[in-house]
Amino acid sequence: MRRIRIIGIGAGNPEHLTLQAVRALNEVDVFFVPDKGAEKAALRELREEICRRFIERPGYRMVPLRIPQRAPAGSDYRGSVDDWHAELAQAYERLFAEELGESEVGGLLVWGDPALYDSTLRIVEAVRARGFALDYDVVPGISSVQALAAAHRVVLNRIGEPVLITTGRKLVEAGFPEDQGSVVVMLDGEQAFAGIAPEGFDIYWGAYLGAKNEILASGRLSEVAEEIKRLRAEARAANGWIMDAYLLRRRD
Ligand SMILES: C[S@@+](CC[C@H](N)C(=O)[O-])C[C@H]1O[C@@H](n2cnc3c(N)ncnc32)[C@H](O)[C@@H]1O
Known part of the structure; x- marks a missing residue:
């Protein structure tokens, strides 16, 4: 049976890769690489660097996967995402059938960790639900949430308290x-942080976490919100895209 390894590759630093991920990379015959246009070009470069640096086994293939544009969500966000996933499942199925031999191993490299705000698992399940015979496993990766906490040297939750990821x-x-x-x-x-009444909150913000151009800012939201907006706008203009995340915390 065809097998797919869904491998978390970390959030921007090739050294986020776990030993388990390196081993999995070296078992893959065909990598399916999403091509999402200009914004994701930098992300594609990281994937390619990881393959160059960590794969010792020669002969693996790279197959580009064209990602269809998602229709604007309008009022039905879930509906538009479901339609998009169905379209993606068709595209993945076609490629798996055409490019992956019956006994070969395919690889999907997922930014950060596959369990967090990523559609890959849902899409592969949808491919199976369409009747395509496929086995798969998941290798966890360092997510941007972990990279954010480490960069700021903070614990995400207060003692015994929950943390919400949204x-x-x-x-x-x-x-x-x-x-x-x-x-x-x-x-x-x-920049949703700018829309909440800032008194009583701290923010720990990071962009391009783990990458060479990582940017960090933190402090009382009332004091740093404007600076973060400026840093964000400048970085986006300079790089053409931005990925950022932050922890907002009520002050005791
Ligand atoms: C589609 S989600 C993917 C999340 C990913 N699976 C993870 O585990 O981090 C993309 C969002 O993750 C966050 N993100 C991912 N990588 C990041 C990075 N290197 N620096 C800052 N934020 C990042 C940003 O909030 C971005 O909008």
């Missing part, structure tokens, strides 16, 4: 949840 979109929609003290925000295209 998106910028949710923070904009619902504000900072009343019943939470520590919230990690990802996928924030809107």
